[in-house]
Amino acid sequence: MKRKNYAYPYLFWMTIFAVLPLFLVLLYSLTFKNGLKSGITFSNFVRFFEPIYLEVLLRSINLALISTIICLLLGYPIAYIISKANIKHRNTLILLFLIPMWMNFLLRTYAWMTLLEKNGILNKFLTSIGLGPLNIMYTNSAVVLGMVYNFLPFMVLPIYTVLIKIDRSLIEAANDLGANKIITFIKVTLPLSLPGVISGITMVFMPSVTTFAISRLLGGGQFTLIGNLIEQQFINVGDWNFGSAISIVMMVIILISMGIMNRFDKDKEGVNLW
Numbered sequence: 001m002k003r004k005n006y007a008y009p010y011l012f013w014m015t016i017f018a019v020l021p022l023f024l025v026l027l028y029s030l031t032f033k034n035g036l037k038s039g040i041t042f043s044n045f046v047r048f049f050e051p052i053y054l055e056v057l058l059r060s061i062n063l064a065l066i067s068t069i070i071c072l073l074l075g076y077p078i079a080y081i082i083s084k085a086n087i088k089h090r091n092t093l094i095l096l097f098l099i100p101m102w103m104n105f106l107l108r109t110y111a112w113m114t115l116l117e118k119n120g121i122l123n124k125f126l127t128s129i130g131l132g133p134l135n136i137m138y139t140n141s142a143v144v145l146g147m148v149y150n151f152l153p154f155m156v157l158p159i160y161t162v163l164i165k166i167d168r169s170l171i172e173a174a175n176d177l178g179a180n181k182i183i184t185f186i187k188v189t190l191p192l193s194l195p196g197v198i199s200g201i202t203m204v205f206m207p208s209v210t211t212f213a214i215s216r217l218l219g220g221g222q223f224t225l226i227g228n229l230i231e232q233q234f235i236n237v238g239d240w241n242f243g244s245a246i247s248i249v250m251m252v253i254i255l256i257s258m259g260i261m262n263r264f265d266k267d268k269e270g271v272n273l274w
């Protein structure tokens with residue numbers, strides 16, 4: 001009985017802040033309002049599949065995939081190095097890596113604007129050594145850079161968590177059987193760390209594909225991503241029905257991507273940082 005009583009606040013919280021908002025978004029996506037008329041419709045979803053909006057979706061997925069791949073290429077070696085460090089130094093390295101994440105998300109993005117702008121610190125340095133200014137601000141590259149910087153810890157942490165849990169006796173057994181470090185990594189470490197890799201890919205891809213602050217600040221409004229499109233529909237245009245439909249479509253895409261990634265995860269005890 002006591003356990004059931006403890007569950008009530010949780011159920012209330014989930015209902016108010018998760019279930020009810022999702023229900024309202026779904027309701028808005030399936031309705032229309034034209035003056036005094038309103039009703040059920042699928043036109044909001046049909047509208048989303050027009051070429052202009054599909055272009056926005058594909059651009060968002062493309063940049064999110066690029067950011068996720070870069071985070072993986074950078075994050076795995078970082079996590080591996082930290083996991084191999086002396087146990088006394090691991091927490092310090094993780095702390096140093098996470099300190100920037102304690103700052104406000106927008107402040108970190110504004111900091112990159114200061115670095116990358118035409119008269120910013122980076123271009124002043126490049127000019128001083130004769131390399132000339134780097135015109136990266138308000139481009140796809142600037143947006144990808146912002147995504148990688150902000151979401152890289154989401155790749156490092158789950159991979160690191162899996163790596164430190166790998167049974168050292170398995171690596172020692174591979175060495176005893178004559179495997180060198182490269183073979184041991186390919187045959188033992190990498191397969192055992194795949195749950196962390198899959199978790200990291202999911203945790204980076206989801207915020208990357210729906211981000212709007214990074215693309216608005218570092219992209220300068222030169223192009224629109226799906227997060228910006230949703231923001232515009234709710235705040236600027238006032239078309240909550242279409243904005244809700246886009247949100248539902250994105251939620252379905254994210255759930256499908258998570259399902260696909262989980263199919264590759266054979267270890268049901270994979271990393272869980274939620």
